Amino acid sequence: DIVMTQSPDSLAVSLGERATFNCKSSQSVLYSSNNKNYLAWYQQKPGQPPKLLIYWASTRESGVPDRFRGSGSGTDFTLTISRLQAEDVAVYYCQQYYSSPQTFGQGTKLEIK
Amino acid sequence: QVQLVESGGGVVQPGRSLRLSCAASGFTFSTYAMHWIRQTPGKRLEWLAVISGNSEFYTDHIDSVKGRFTISRDNSKNTLYLQMNSLRTEDTAVYFCARDRGGSYRGWFDPWGQGTLVTVSS
Numbered sequence: 001d002i003v004m005t006q007s008p009d010s011l012a013v014s015l016g017e018r019a020t021f022n023c024k025s026s027q028s029v030l031y032s033s034n035n036k037n038y039l040a041w042y043q044q045k046p047g048q049p050p051k052l053l054i055y056w057a058s059t060r061e062s063g064v065p066d067r068f069r070g071s072g073s074g075t076d077f078t079l080t081i082s083r084l085q086a087e088d089v090a091v092y093y094c095q096q097y098y099s100s101p102q103t104f105g106q107g108t109k110l111e112i113k
Numbered sequence: 114q115v116q117l118v119e120s121g122g123g124v125v126q127p128g129r130s131l132r133l134s135c136a137a138s139g140f141t142f143s144t145y146a147m148h149w150i151r152q153t154p155g156k157r158l159e160w161l162a163v164i165s166g167n168s169e170f171y172t173d174h175i176d177s178v179k180g181r182f183t184i185s186r187d188n189s190k191n192t193l194y195l196q197m198n199s200l201r202t203e204d205t206a207v208y209f210c211a212r213d214r215g216g217s218y219r220g221w222f223d224p225w226g227q228g229t230l231v232t233v234s235s
Contacts, residue, residue: 040221049209049225050158061223093158097219101175104158 002026002096006105012113013084021079021108023094028074031098038098041070041079044107045090053092054079086112115139115224117210122229125200135193135210135226143167143188146213148222149195151206159206162195163218171218200233207231 003026013019021041029038037057042050052061054070057077067088069080081088089112094105121133135147149161162184165171172184183196193210207230211222 042222049228050222051225052214052221052223055214055221091156095158095221097215097221100163100173100219102160102219104160107156107158 001101002029002099002103004094004096004103004105006092006094006108008108009106010109010111012111014113015084015086017084019081019084019088019110021092021094021110023072023077023079023105025075025077025096025098029096029098030074037073037077038096039070039072039077040095040097041068042093042095043088043090044093050093081110084112115212117212117224117226119208119210119226119229122208122231124232124234126235127200127202127233129200130196130198131200131231133195133197133208133210133229133231135195137191137193137210137212140212142186142191146216146218146220147184147186147193148211148213149182149184149193150209150211150222150225151204152209152228153206161208163213164193165218173218197231200231202233205231205233 005024007022039057041054044050058070091107091109093107116138118136145166148163162174164184181199185194207228209225209228211225213220214223
């Protein structure tokens with residue numbers, strides 16, 4: 001199974017500042033035949049199910065603010081939230097769908113400093 | 114709008130069975146693969162099973178539940194199921210159903226239902 005490791009476990013950022021989340025996979029999730037990274041990012045607010053933010057490592061889901069940006073390739077990925085807003089407080093998860101079983105990182109909890 | 118609503122959770126003793134349901138609406142259910150995913154009390158997310166949308170009903174389950182859990186669907190009722198047998202205390206979690214968006218049984222998940230809590234305890 002591909003192990004997904006996120007860092008840090010928690011993050012405190014001031015409103016209006018940038019938040020950066022890291023996700024590392026134990027093996028590459030880049031499929032060479034289509035040059036796509038099989039990685040998604042989700043946001044989970046308290047009491048709610050996860051919400052899709054990003055897929056193919058950098059494609060923003062419809063309706064997701066452009067403050068959210070996904071980047072990276074191979075085994076190392078980053079989710080960046082620019083201009084942090086109070087509503088962004090949540091736990092953020094990465095997920096690989098390169099191989100079965102699909103696996104998730106342990107999550108990074110975002111708080112306001 | 115697209116909506117998934119899980120039901121069937123509850124408190125059950127170890128070794129007993131439970132069947133979860135997921136009612137889908139707002140999209141053509143039969144054309145999408147569907148998944149079950151659970152979230153442990155420690156907030157870890159674990160993918161459990163997938164079923165294809167068409168009549169072939171391809172399925173796959175994570176090794177830790179193979180032989181105990183079975184995913185199925187009834188396209189005439191727009192409903193997804195998870196039959197859980199021989200439940201263990203470590204199966205305690207919130208169980209989510211989710212629609213596949215990758216189109217190949219192994220994609221990203223959107224949307225997710227609200228979840229149903231299963232507690233396995235004596």
